[in-house]
Amino acid sequence: MKIKSGFILREMSGDEQGTYIVVAVGEASKNLSGYLTLNETGAFIWKMLEKGATEEETALKICEEYDAPICTVSNDVKCVIETLEKIGALDV
Amino acid sequence: MFDKSFESVLTKNGYVVTDFRGTSMNPLLKEGRDRVFIVKPTSKLKKGDIALYVRPSGGYILHRVYKVMPSSYAMLGDSHFTVEYGVPFNAVIGVLQGYYKGEKYIDVNKSFSYKVYKFLWCSSLSGRKFCNFFRKIYLKIKRIFKKD
Numbered sequence: 157m158k159i160k161s162g163f164i165l166r167e168m169s170g171d172e173q174g175t176y177i178v179v180a181v182g183e184a185s186k187n188l189s190g191y192l193t194l195n196e197t198g199a200f201i202w203k204m205l206e207k208g209a210t211e212e213e214t215a216l217k218i219c220e221e222y223d224a225p226i227c228t229v230s231n232d233v234k235c236v237i238e239t240l241e242k243i244g245a246l247d248v
Numbered sequence: 249m250f251d252k253s254f255e256s257v258l259t260k261n262g263y264v265v266t267d268f269r270g271t272s273m274n275p276l277l278k279e280g281r282d283r284v285f286i287v288k289p290t291s292k293l294k295k296g297d298i299a300l301y302v303r304p305s306g307g308y309i310l311h312r313v314y315k316v317m318p319s320s321y322a323m324l325g326d327s328h329f330t331v332e333y334g335v336p337f338n339a340v341i342g343v344l345q346g347y348y349k350g351e352k353y354i355d356v357n358k359s360f361s362y363k364v365y366k367f368l369w370c371s372s373l374s375g376r377k378f379c380n381f382f383r384k385i386y387l388k389i390k391r392i393f394k395k396d
Contacts, residue, residue, distance in 0.1 A: 166353055172263070179265050181283060181348050190257065191265040 157237070159206045160184060163245045165199060178202070178245070187244035194236075197222070201236045205246070211237060255308075258342055263287045268347070272325030273298070273310060276365065282349055284310065286342040292316070293343060296370050298356070299323065300342035301335055310344065312370075326369055329377050 162184030168175045176199040180188035194202060197218065204214040215233045219226050240246045258264040268277045268284050277284065286300050293299055297313045299321065314331050315322040321335045346355045356362050 162351070164348065164351055164353065168263075169355075177265065179283060179285075179348060181351055182281075185267065185283065189267065190254070193261075 157205060157210060158208050158247045159202065159240075160245055160247050163188070165194070165202050165206075167199070176202070178243075180243075180245075184244070192239070192243060197232060198236050201233055202240075205237075205240070255341065258286065258288060263345070264342070265348075268310070270310075272327055273312075274327040276326050276369075277310075277347060282347050284344055285346040285348070285353075286310075287345045289340060289343045292337065293321065293340060296366050298344035299335075299340045300344070301339040302341060303339070314370075314373075324373070329373070329380055 176194040178192040311323040314324040
């Protein structure tokens with residue numbers, strides 16, 4: 157699983173710091189004409205997927221980083237992945 | 249230039265990303281290549297800022313502030329030569345904070361190359377008008393000789 161090229165993650169500045177947006181450029185903008193907002197955890201998942209991590213690896217890494225229970229984290233990761241699949245941002 | 253759906257997003261979220269359409273901001277922004285990041289303005293705009301405003305006809309326009317008048321703005325697209333006077337302050341609904349040139353994001357408040365471009369563009373209208381005048385004459389002459 158990997159993020160397709162043409163999808164760019166950027167952290168907002170100023171009052172919106174800590175919020176991230178995903179914007180599609182070029183061909184990818186046919187799938188996402190607006191933007192997707194992610195929080196810090198969502199951005200963390202994005203960065204893991206960008207490196208080519210699997211769903212399980214991503215969930216385990218978040219558990220390590222945030223000291224959170226695996227069942228909650230797994231659901232969150234699944235939810236983000238489903239959203240990314242919907243906008244065509246993932247190469248599965 | 250833009251469709252109406254993004255105005256509600258801009259009002260609700262305070263920012264919006266959308267495709268740039270048209271040719272009025274050439275060479276800075278190009279249709280089909282660039283996407284613009286627009287935020288709600290928090291104060292009165294300054295000369296050189298790029299404003300998103302609504303015309304009385306309902307059209308959404310993204311042009312540069314050419315001059316700040318006592319009760320309105322004078323606007324000018326980067327590829328235009330005629331200034332649009334009398335754009336009321338309350339017609340401005342957004343201001344350009346950055347744009348995606350391909351995969352590269354350019355923050356208009358931070359990018360040095362953008363600041364240089366803005367300085368040169370804002371201070372060269374007379375020069376550009378002059379060049380355009382001779383360009384038109386050249387094209388006319390070229391057309392006449394082509395006919396012959």
